[in-house]
Amino acid sequence: MTNSSAQKGRWLLPVLLTVQFVVSLDMSVVNVALPDIGRDIGLAPDALPWVINAYALAFGGLLMLGGRLADVIGGRRTLLAGFALFGAASLAGGLAAGPGWLIAARALQGAGAAALAPVAFTLLTVTYPPGAPRARALGLWGMSGAAGGAAGMLVGGLLTSCAGWRSVMLINVPVVVPALLAARRAVPAERRTGRAPRLDVAGAVLVTGGTSALVLGLVRTGTYGWTSRTTLLALAVSVALLTAFAVVELRVRGPLLRLGLLTNPSVLSANLFTLLMSSGQFAAFYFTSLYMQQVLGYGPTATGIAFLPFCAGVVAGSLLAPRAVARFGPGTVLVTGGLLGAAGLAWFALTVAVGSTFAVSVLGPSLVLSVGVGVCFVPLGAEATAGVIPSEVGMAAGVLNSSRQIGGSLGLSVLATVAVHVSSRAPHGGRAALADGQSAALWTAAALLVAASLAVALLRGRRRRATAPAEPAPVTAAVSR
Incomplete structure (x- = not known):
């Protein structure tokens, strides 16, 4: 490798990890700022969720298209375009003069994220060879995503308190601009030997519309309910x-x-x-945050700080994963990580109560859950692209990211319904009723992670039976007469 190539190689991984961190961060960073946003630009309380939903809709709806674009026009072009769109949308959101402007900017942010997330994953898997280099890169990739998601509330709380809600949007600009410049240096232009794949326009329109309608129906169940005409129409479409x-x-x-x-x-x-784990994990973030603020009485900043042990656990799990995969195989590690995560969620559910403490009901279960989740990132990345031809790696990345996004939306919608149902029927009211609902939701999240582990175990068992060599026919000795 030349000095120039080595220099580019050193820049590539930080660029890809920045993508994962920023995309995950922006899923939650505006949550704490919502009250300030509503007061400042006149956004009605019932419209505030659209600041989050606009991002989720565009991100979830366009992920499949973003993944395929990397195969069609090249990873470098898609990455640069995604960075440019994400940065411009962040700037526009920070300068928003009204509700429509801000919601449109959040939707454009989601579109940029839908281009960035799958192409970054594709570049990571095709750049680093199988074995230790790819396992290490996937571990860091998982750590970045978990750190971004967990840091979102902390960063949002600190920025909103110190510099106002607009800084929550504008903070992306000084991150994206250097990453865009670094990507121009680090990501080589593709050299195609054959014809580029054609973009399936009809498929892109249908899957974008279908996925967007699904996410829209799911994210609005908290407002309209599962049996409302609005929800059923969105799901039918x-x-x-x-x-x-x-x-x-x-x-x-x-x-x-x-x-x-x-x-x-x-x-x-x-x-x-991924679908089942995301359903449980994303909802666990949400309900743990509510528990700390509504039941334990924490402020937004303290709640964000309380998520830092989760980041540490993910780092530990990601560092353990490569050796575990090399020794036991990706399937065994996935099953073990899922069950460990389920144990952490069950611990959460058992200890959620008005009189509980941070060490018992948050710190301990956070560490168990986060190590389990962190262990899963390396084998998930390897499994999602195993046996996939190079020209379809972007396609596989788009599918995996779509599963993650849809799983998060589905899990949050289902578990929010569970929490509200249990809280409304609790024999006591106030914080105790809220804790009962949150506990029920966390038990459901634990069950989803158990289901994820069982699904992998069953599918891998079927694959082993399907590929096992047939037993030779018994040999009968000839009897001479």
């Missing part, structure tokens, strides 16, 4: 569009998603695990 998408993908040349990719047992098990 989603089913219709995604069914049409599947039909188109079976017929079109160069599909956005080759459905045969999901027949790969490794890809299927990784996505199913």
Whole structure:
């Protein structure tokens, strides 16, 4: 490797980790700032969730397209365009003069994130060879995502308190601009030997519309309920569009998603695990945050600081994962990590109460959950792309990120319904009723992680049986007469 190539190689991983950190951070960083946003720009309380939902809708709806763009126009172009759009949208959001402007800026942020997340994952998997280098990179990748998600509330609380809500949007600009310049140096332009794949426009429109309708229906269940006409209509539209998408993908040349990719047992098990784990993990963040503020009486900044042990646990789990995968295999590590995470959530659920303490009900379970989650990132990245041809790695990355986003939205919607149902029927009121609802939601989250582990174990068991050599037919001795 030349000195120039080595210099570029040193820049590449920090750029990709910055993508994962910033995309995860912006999923939660505005939560604490919502009251200030509403007061400053006149956003009604019932419209405040759209500051979050606009990002989630664009991000979730465009992930599949963002992943395929890396295969069609190249990873470098997609990464640079994603950085530019994300940075410009962050600047626009920080300068927003009204509600519509801010919500539109958040949607554009989500679109930029949908280009960045899958292409960064693709570049990571194709740049680092299988084995220790890729395992280390995937471990750092997982650590960055978890750190971004956990740091979102802390950063949002500190910035809102010290510099106002606009700083929560503007802080992305001094991060994205250097990352964009570094990406220009670190990411080489692709050299294609054959024709570039065609972009499946019909598939892109259908899957974007279908996924957006699904996320829209899920994120609004807290307002309208699961059986409302609004929710049922959104989910029905989603089913219709995604069914049409599947039909188109079976017929079109160069599909956005080759459905045969999901027949790969490794890809299927990784996505199913991600869907279920994200459903439990994202909801656990939400309910633990509510518990600390509504039941224990913590402020926003203290709540953010309380998530720091979770970051430390993810780091520890990610450092343990490469050796564990090399010794036991990715399937065993995934199952173990999922069960460990479920144990942490069960600990949360058992100890959530009005009179509990931080050490018992937050610190201990946070460490167990975070180590379990951290252990899973390396084997998930390996499983999601195992057996996938290079021209479809971006496609696989888009599917994995979509599973993560849809799982988070689905889990939060379902568990919020569980919490409200239990709290409203508790024999006591006030903080004790809230704690009962949060405990029920956390038990459900633990069950989802157990289901994720069982799904991987069952799928890998079927794969072993399918690939096992057939037993030779018994040999019968000939009897001479």
